[in-house]
Amino acid sequence: MNRAAIDLWVGIFVALGFGAILFLALKVGNLLTLDGTPGYRLEASFDNIGGLKLRAPVKAAGVVVGRVEGVQLDTKSYEAVVTLRIDREYQFSKDTIAAINTSGLLGEVYVALDAGGDTTMLKDGDQIAKTQSAIVIEKLISQFLFDKASSPDGGSFGGSEPAKAADKAAEGAKK
């Protein structure tokens, strides 16, 4: 094996290796689309953020438009202050509602933005006024049981009455 051939093969090998690293970074890790684009920051206060984690997605109509960048506790109001970084290409109106949702029963927790009709847009550093906290399932269940126990038919779990109550609880959760 002469030196030129070895050089060629090593060159091919190193190029392939770097190609693989690039593939992992760009195609698998998605370096460019979200982390590379500059964004602006919004803040939103929630009573309860449930299982929201750093870097959780921020979605509007199901489309990922940003990431959760920070979670802090406001020691005066005891509310959780969540910092959202939104991609610059997406603008949201002043009356946007931020809600903490879960995709599916076991799915990831994300922040959902519901755009309103206001014509002025949120700017960097603005606070989202209207928010909706995470739903804590344990609380829902205990509320449901408590409602059942205090209802006139003595809390029987058969028939259509509990089903209606469950529907109501589910509706309350959606709201």
Next chain:
Amino acid sequence: MTAELAAGIAQWLRRLGATVTGAVSQLGFAARFLIAVLWHTPHAFRRIHLTLREIYFTGVLSLVIILMSGLFVGMVLSLQGYETLKRYGADEQLGILVALALVRELGPVISGLLFASRAGSAITAEIGLMKTTEQLAAMEMMAVDPLARVVAPRFWGGVISMPLLAALFSAAGIFGGYLVGVRLIGIDAGAFWGQMQAGVDVWPDVTNGIIKSVVFGAAVSLISVFEGYIAKPTAEGVASATTRTVVISSLAILALDFVMTAFMFRGANAA
């Protein structure tokens, strides 16, 4: 009777002591050997063709085994993962499962093990045989330092090859997972890549995988050149050195992997 017993215990203790002392002194020798190799690093890069030749032998010639095993590991991971995820109705998450498993763990670890058994054993056998046939001694006679001429290029060749091989292994595995998940089972391609991109982060996932593979490359290369260098200059000695290289490298990879994982993947990323 008691005297015999006491003598037996004393002998046993002596043997234990000798084993421990031997192990500690060998470890110290290995550490000094590492420093000596690092000291000769400039030489490995000044005469770059020596290192390139080693990258060719350890890296390029390992390509086929790395790519093939990566492909198969990815395909199996995809099949098995699908069977389990299907129970929870989460089969769309297959992309994350395959990518995270490969990038974080399987890529560096399995390619490290393959690297140790394919390239590491060859390095040990080569250096051990050079010692047996007194080529190393001959080099010293000609005022050529075998550490600079033989050991340092092989060490750096391994350190450079290993992360590239691990990245290729992960990439081939993800492609294999794609083949089985999307082409064979019929998961939506958009969901496969989209979930993967949402769940895998360049920092910490991909970078930590690369850091791991660099550490494994350094560990395996050091063990290989060291075992070759201290091999008994007999046919038997070279054989047992080669065996030791594979055994110690594999154990070192798995132990180091645990330690690094414990440090890297705790905290915010845990979910």
